[in-house]
Amino acid sequence: MLLAEERRLRIVDWTLNDGRIDAAEAANKLGVATETVRRDLDVLQRRGILRRVHGGAIALERFAHEYTISERLNRNSDAKRRIAETAAQYIPREGCIFVDGGTTTEFLATTLRNRKDLLVVTNSVTLASKIADSSTKTHMLGGRIRPTTLSAVGAKTVEDLRQLNAVVSFIGVNGISPELGLTAYDTDEALVKHIMIENSVERIVLADNSKFGSIYPVTFGGPKDVDRLVTDLETDDSFIDRFTGSGVEVVVA
Structure with a gap:
């Protein structure tokens, strides 16, 4: 079982790579309850890393970054x-x-x-x-x-x-x-x-x-x-x- 911070690092990595993350899908990958992932997303939003949206979250970098x-x-x-x-x-x-x-x-x-x-x-x-x-x-x-x-x-x-x-x-x-x-x-x-x-x-x-x-x-x-x-x-x-x-x-x- 991953520690909370290790789990959150993986969530951040997936979100930055894909632009958004689905809470249920992440929970399945991590082997934890969807509610656990939702709490992690709340923590990461308070840290200014991502923004919560319905069903998951999106990376805040997407508000300012233009991809090549x-x-x-x-x-x-x-x-x-x-x-x-x-x-x-x-x-x-x-x-x-x-x-x-x-x-x-x-x-x-x-x-x-x-x-x-x-x-x-x-x-x-x-x-x-x-x-x-x-x-x-x-x-x-x-x-x-x-x-x-x-x-x-x-x-x-x-x-x-x-x-x-x-x-x-x-x-x-x-x-x-x-x-x-x-x-x-x-x-x-x-x-x-x-x-x-x-x-x-x-x-x-x-x-x-x-x-x-x-x-x-x-x-x-x-x-x-x-x-x-x-x-x-x-x-x-x-x-x-x-x-x-x-x-x-x-x-x-």
Whole structure:
């Protein structure tokens, strides 16, 4: 049997690695009662290491840390792929769509290729490079490229985007919560996401389970700005219920 502090160190390690921790799952791994883990989570919250959420906790570092592209590609990649595959059914046969920069939205690339009647407008260098050599019409927004995300941002990006309208927008998030809505780490990227939402007939948000309950500095939209939310099976039911109650159609991949 592990000592209390050894047990808490393992909980912290799991939480930092995965972004969040489920109390029941941790209890099963540790061979202790779920209530014991809940008490440990309360202790760790008082120490400022994590924040308690329904069913478990999330790491406080996620409130300020922006992961690199390689880090994000390796986080929940299977869930992100399933989300993108499910979201692909909402891509129209023709017209203009917006796809913002992000590792989840980049998984749409395969299904965006060779759609000759579709115009894809994106600020993602990575996504554009994956579809530009196909028959799909690709519009890469101008602007300054952020090294962390390889996405175009800034005055030029905003100027280009404000002149365009889309049938559907596919938007990724850094964090999402019923209280604070859709959040991003960077102000410039948040503005691009906001305008894409504003200039779209239908707004679809792609978010894996690790994004729920996470809070980042800039809010760029709320539940009223989302028509459809595509997530994965691991997302807590309480989050799904609250977004559904706000009128958002939630699709589980």
